[in-house]
Amino acid sequence: MKTDTSTDALRLLKLRKSPKIFDIVAPGPKPAEIDEMLTIASRVPDHGKLAPWRFIVFEGEGRERAGELIAGTFQKDVPEADADRVNIERTRLSRAPLVIAVVSKAAPHVKIPEWEQLMSGAAACTLLVLAANALGYVATWLTEWYAYDARVRAGLGLAADERIVGFVHIGTLAKPQEDRPRPALADIVTRF
Structure with missing residues (x-):
């Protein structure tokens, strides 16, 4: 039986889309909202309770x-x-008022495959x-060249064996976005 809460949740899941990065503007989330988002993001499936991910918050002058x-x-x-061209690179993390990097700490484990640990980070x-x-904001999940560059990762405080799953850019939508075409279920679903 659907409740008002479940109907709202389903509506969010059906309508959510990633806006263009230049259409994400201030205001961004307040500190308590950031903590709430991170608390929710940490409630992902996590085989073995390893917490094989962590978060880096870029806000204010940290983005610069x-x-x-x-x-x-x-x-x-x-x-x-x-x-x-250099300025394009300089502003990569200051286009939205808040950016949160999800960092994978996936590592060899006697029982939990690294692949499962990485997927837990993606779920985060x-x-x-x-x-x-x-919470009423918009978000776009990006990875670009600097997510894969060992020098940038080290400069951001990642250990040599850590990887960036994504940079999630968060803020307020500047203007309505058109939805992109979505795949037809007949093209992506089989039944066994």
Whole structure:
């Protein structure tokens, strides 16, 4: 039997979409809302109770510091890049008022495959996106070149064996978004 709460939850799940990054603006979540989102994101399936993920919160001037790291790394690899191109890299984590990185700590384990641990991190990203939407914000989950760059990861405080599952950009929607085409169930579902 559907309750008002379950109807609201189903509506959120059916209508949620990832906005374009440049359409995410202030205001962002308040500190208590951030804690609530992170609490929800940590309630994912986690075989063995390993918590094989962690979160890095980028807000305020921390976004700019991270941007300097990203831009500096980019400039080392592309020294001929013009100032506009470097600025694109510098602003990667300051386009939304809040960015939360989900970091995978997946590691060999006697019982729990690393793949399951990594999927738990991906589930944390998904719940983080849903929690942001449930609180009235929007969220976009991105990974770009800097998520895979060992120098950037080290500069952000990741251990050598940690990986970034995603950067979740969170804020307020600046303008309505059109939905993208979704796959037809007949194209993606089989029954055994």
